[in-house]
Amino acid sequence: MKKIIKTTLVLLITITTISCGNKSEKKEADSKKIEQTEEQQHSSSENSIQLNNGxxxxxxxxxxxxxxxxxxxMDNFSKKENSExxxxxxxxxEKEFGxxxxxxxxxxxxxxxxxxxxVPMKDYFEGLASKDILKCKKTYNELNKHLAEYSTYFK
Incomplete structure (x- = not known):
């Protein structure tokens, strides 16, 4: 009987240890995910354009x-209904970009x-190459706005 109790006790301790270990591994994995998300947010803010002290x-x-x-x-582009x-x-x-x-x-x-x-211009260029005319038009407008912002950040 004592042997059964001992075996049961050892089994319970083992299960508890494994279970607790899994919880701490899960907490550690969750913590790493949070850190990665924070790093991505920090990285994306570092990659946004900033003025030079205003x-x-x-x-x-x-x-x-x-x-x-x-x-x-962009101003001279007139074939806005033609995806080609x-x-x-x-x-x-892209030639000018180069x-x-x-x-x-x-x-x-x-x-x-x-x-x-x-950097964002590469995505705009890809959008202009779409076969979807609506996506081309939307991308054209976004790129036009982006180009207009150049003088806000550079002289």
Whole structure:
């Protein structure tokens, strides 16, 4: 009888230990998920464009001219009912984008902020390549707004 009680007691202790261990592992996993979410939120706020103490950043002339050329391409775009035309617009915009990247001589925080400004454009370019005309139009409007914001952040 004592052997059965001992065995039962050992079994209960083992089950309790395993059960508690699983709870602490779950708590640890939950804690890691929360930390990852906080890191993602911090990272996304780091990647949003900021002003230079309330003022625009100085940009090199090639970047400013490239953005002006992109605005001109957008302003001159008239085939808004043709999804193939949006694909051609995307190609022209990407060419200017490439020129901006190649000619960039900016350094330091102004360069980092320019990067934050330019990165979203890749998503806009992809939206312009859609076969869905409504998505093309929506993306066109979003990119147009984004380009208009350049002068808020850079001079």
């Amino acid at each position: 003022n625009p950043w100085m940009a090199n002339i090639e970047t400013t001219q490239g953005i002006a050329n992109m605005k001109k391409l 035309a949006y694909t051609q617009l995307k190609s022209s915009l 020129t901006i990247i190649t000619a960039c001589t900016m350094e330091g925080e102004s360069h980092n902020q320019l990067h934050n400004y330019l």
